[in-house]
Amino acid sequence: MTEAASHLPASRLGGSDIRTISKVDVGLKRRYAAERRFRAFGLAAVTIAICFLAVLFGSIIGRGYTAFQQTRITMMVDFDAGIIAPDGDRTSAAVMSGDSFRFDDLIAASLQRTLELDPNDEDGLYDGLDLLSKGSAPLLRTMIAKDPSLIGTKRTVDFYATGDVDAFVKGSIRADIPESQRLIKDKHIALIDRLEKEKALHLAFNTGLFTNGASTRPEMAGVGVALVGSLYMMLVVLALSLPLGVAGSIYLEEFAPKNRWTDVIEVNINNLAAVPSIVYGLLGLAVFINFAHLPRSASLVGGLVLTLTTLPTIIIATRAALKAVPPSIREAGLGVGASKMQTVFHHVLPLAMPGVLTGTIIGLAHALGETAPLLMIGMKAFIVDYPTTPFDPATALPTQIYMWATEPERAFSERTSAAIIVLLVFLLAMNSIAIVLRRAFERRW
Amino acid sequence: MSAVQAATPFETVRTPDPANRPIKVHTAKVKVTYGQKEALHGVSIDIAEKAVTAFIGPSGCGKSTFLRCINRMNDTIAGARVEGKITLDEQDIYDPDLDVVELRARVGMVFQKPNPFPKSIFDNVAYGPRIHGLARSKADLEEIVVTSLQKASLFNEVKDRLSEPGTSLSGGQQQRLCIARAIAVSPEVILMDEPCSALDPIATAKVEELIDELRANFTIVIVTHSMQQAARVSQRTAFFHLGHLIEEGPTDHVFTNPLEQRTQDYITGRFG
Numbered sequence: 001m002t003e004a005a006s007h008l009p010a011s012r013l014g015g016s017d018i019r020t021i022s023k024v025d026v027g028l029k030r031r032y033a034a035e036r037r038f039r040a041f042g043l044a045a046v047t048i049a050i051c052f053l054a055v056l057f058g059s060i061i062g063r064g065y066t067a068f069q070q071t072r073i074t075m076m077v078d079f080d081a082g083i084i085a086p087d088g089d090r091t092s093a094a095v096m097s098g099d100s101f102r103f104d105d106l107i108a109a110s111l112q113r114t115l116e117l118d119p120n121d122e123d124g125l126y127d128g129l130d131l132l133s134k135g136s137a138p139l140l141r142t143m144i145a146k147d148p149s150l151i152g153t154k155r156t157v158d159f160y161a162t163g164d165v166d167a168f169v170k171g172s173i174r175a176d177i178p179e180s181q182r183l184i185k186d187k188h189i190a191l192i193d194r195l196e197k198e199k200a201l202h203l204a205f206n207t208g209l210f211t212n213g214a215s216t217r218p219e220m221a222g223v224g225v226a227l228v229g230s231l232y233m234m235l236v237v238l239a240l241s242l243p244l245g246v247a248g249s250i251y252l253e254e255f256a257p258k259n260r261w262t263d264v265i266e267v268n269i270n271n272l273a274a275v276p277s278i279v280y281g282l283l284g285l286a287v288f289i290n291f292a293h294l295p296r297s298a299s300l301v302g303g304l305v306l307t308l309t310t311l312p313t314i315i316i317a318t319r320a321a322l323k324a325v326p327p328s329i330r331e332a333g334l335g336v337g338a339s340k341m342q343t344v345f346h347h348v349l350p351l352a353m354p355g356v357l358t359g360t361i362i363g364l365a366h367a368l369g370e371t372a373p374l375l376m377i378g379m380k381a382f383i384v385d386y387p388t389t390p391f392d393p394a395t396a397l398p399t400q401i402y403m404w405a406t407e408p409e410r411a412f413s414e415r416t417s418a419a420i421i422v423l424l425v426f427l428l429a430m431n432s433i434a435i436v437l438r439r440a441f442e443r444r445w
Numbered sequence: 446m447s448a449v450q451a452a453t454p455f456e457t458v459r460t461p462d463p464a465n466r467p468i469k470v471h472t473a474k475v476k477v478t479y480g481q482k483e484a485l486h487g488v489s490i491d492i493a494e495k496a497v498t499a500f501i502g503p504s505g506c507g508k509s510t511f512l513r514c515i516n517r518m519n520d521t522i523a524g525a526r527v528e529g530k531i532t533l534d535e536q537d538i539y540d541p542d543l544d545v546v547e548l549r550a551r552v553g554m555v556f557q558k559p560n561p562f563p564k565s566i567f568d569n570v571a572y573g574p575r576i577h578g579l580a581r582s583k584a585d586l587e588e589i590v591v592t593s594l595q596k597a598s599l600f601n602e603v604k605d606r607l608s609e610p611g612t613s614l615s616g617g618q619q620q621r622l623c624i625a626r627a628i629a630v631s632p633e634v635i636l637m638d639e640p641c642s643a644l645d646p647i648a649t650a651k652v653e654e655l656i657d658e659l660r661a662n663f664t665i666v667i668v669t670h671s672m673q674q675a676a677r678v679s680q681r682t683a684f685f686h687l688g689h690l691i692e693e694g695p696t697d698h699v700f701t702n703p704l705e706q707r708t709q710d711y712i713t714g715r716f717g
Contacts, residue, residue, distance in 0.1 A: 257523070258523045326560075328556060328558055328560035329560060329562065329563075330521070331518065331521075331554075331556055331560065332556070332560040332561070332562060332623070332626075333562075334518065334521060334549060335516070335518070335549060335553065335554040335555075335556070335627070336549070336550070336553065336572060336573035336576075336626055336627065336629075336630055337546050337547070337549040337550035337553075337573060337576070337577060337630060338546070338572075338573075338576055339546050342576055346572070346576075347562055350563075351563065
């Protein structure tokens with residue numbers, strides 16, 4: 001090709017070296033091949049991700065589902081007034097005070113009756129008591145204290161079996177290993193079989209998992225306190241981070257002058273979102289507990305710390321949602337004489353609402369699963385009683401999982417998985433709410 | 446070349462108004478700078494009351510910028526600075542004591558792209574009267590909405606579906622809804638920034654017809670890229686070029702007998 005021709009592309013049309021689509025066909029094939037390859041990679045990535053997810057859910061549910069059932073031993077209890085209230089005082093206070101062994105006597109008596117034991121057969125009685133949770137007597141005591149009218153009546157009561165009996169009934173402890181290596185001895189197996197035949201020993205839905213607090217006896221341990229603690233924390237986080245985050249973003253996005261200061265603030269907020277959460281835990285420990293002297297292990301402090309970790313997420317999501325509102329809406333508002341604030345609150349914010357709510361709920365879901373900062377402020381204590389206010393000591397779901405994960409007993413390990421399932425259900429529920437709210441608030445423009 | 450123009454004193458070619466209409470908006474040496482860049486180099490023009498004034502000129506000539514000075518919409522753009530003087534009925538609109546919200550109620554605006562609120566047709570029109578407290582009762586408000594829609598020649602098309610979202614209307618109807626929304630607060634001046642550029646010819650014809658009707662009650666300033674439109678709807682035309690007001694005068698005069706070479710070149714399509 002001559003130099004003159006190169007300046008005149010039209011002249012190339014007459015030449016013999018015309019590049020037509022039939023000549024570059026090879027390139028076309030290569031393009032299609034690249035596209036097919038890319039799709040295959042994408043499909044493979046999605047498949048692998050789904051496989052991992054399936055394995056994760058499979059293993060957690062496989063390990064944890066048994067915890068939703070618990071072995072119970074049903075026995076007729078004679079609430080003997082002579083034993084429970086020897087001095088005739090039948091009030092709750094009287095039940096809760098005094099000798100605690102009298103409730104063990106009640107249980108021993110009903111066990112003797114159930115197993116039709118000779119009153120002098122001490123070995124038989126102790127073998128039977130081995131099956132019952134050591135928490136049975138305190139349970140019976142609080143049950144009577146709650147309802148003193150039980151005194152003097154006869155009722156059937158569902159007692160908890162010990163964690164080992166529970167594991168045996170669920171098949172985790174197998175009978176075919178040598179007795180010396182087995183936690184459940186042959187005599188216990190015989191008793192279990194007998195009670196099962198008499199329908200006294202059975203599996204029932206484990207309500208205690210959701211209502212009980214921490215316990216050293218795995219069969220009595222539950223996520224109740226952790227659930228309440230997590231709930232309080234979420235309320236604190238919602239009450240603080242939503243208004244603060246949304247107000248902050250509205251100011252930064254709509255009102256603040258665009259200068260170096262706001263740039264610095266913006267960069268810092270983005271960086272704060274990436275700060276490891278344990279650092280927020282240390283900050284909370286130093287500021288809220290050591291400086292402000294707020295109570296240790298309290299869900300209020302947990303909520304405050306999680307508010308700090310959630311705020312950047314909410315601010316970033318809200319600012320993105322506000323940015324996505326077309327400027328024509330702002331102009332329309334200002335154009336009819338609405339003030340800046342009226343424009344923002346009447347027109348911009350409603351349009352940004354789906355994004356704001358999604359961001360908030362995703363932030364809350366993050367906060368719900370956050371563990372590290374809670375460890376720093378002491379929310380992994382052994383808490384038996386329900387916290388009545390956010391100022392009382394409590395644990396949270398993730399820290400409860402963390403604590404149970406370190407226990408060796410079979411009943412604790414299945415409870416670990418069960419607690420993870422509960423946490424996942426909550427996260428799924430929150431994400432579904434986010435989707436529903438998004439749909440409800442979505443409007444076209 | 447533009448730097449040289451900016452430096453030399455510039456004189457706008459003016460042809461006075463034969464109808465001798467009173468002056469509604471008066472501007473003197475209005476300069477607008479965005480950061481370091483001067484977009485308008487001192488524009489002085491008198492806008493006649495109850496007439497349509499068209500601003501024409503090639504893209505980027507500053508006509509929209511100038512339009513947005515008249516209701517201080519440039520205030521919302523970061524880094525924009527306005528110098529010079531603009532008065533509305535002899536009142537300085539850049540006076541620090543002047544309430545910009547009140548100004549925008551007196552000087553309404555219709556934008557290039559129809560931008561109804563994502564609310565019902567009724568609420569779109571009722572929004573302005575509501576925030577300004579123009580209606581004393583519900584019946585009052587309904588009357589304002591109905592008359593505004595009637596004035597915007599939209600009422601007959603939407604009277605059965607006032608509760609439907611404004612965004613469900615067609616483009617032309619949406620633009621007339623925006624005009625109804627602007628009229629509803631009874632402004633004195635209506636600024637229109639290329640109101641028909643997103644509309645098809647039939648919708649455009651309807652909006653133009655509407656503009657002609659509105660002239661009886663409102664002072665209208667319209668920015669347009671269509672010279673035919675300017676010729677059809679306006680009584681006075683101002684030609685902008687590179688941040689200067691080159692020529693202004695009665696529309697028929699500017700189009701048939703421009704005094705400036707650049708105006709002549711633009712309207713005959715030699716550049717722009």
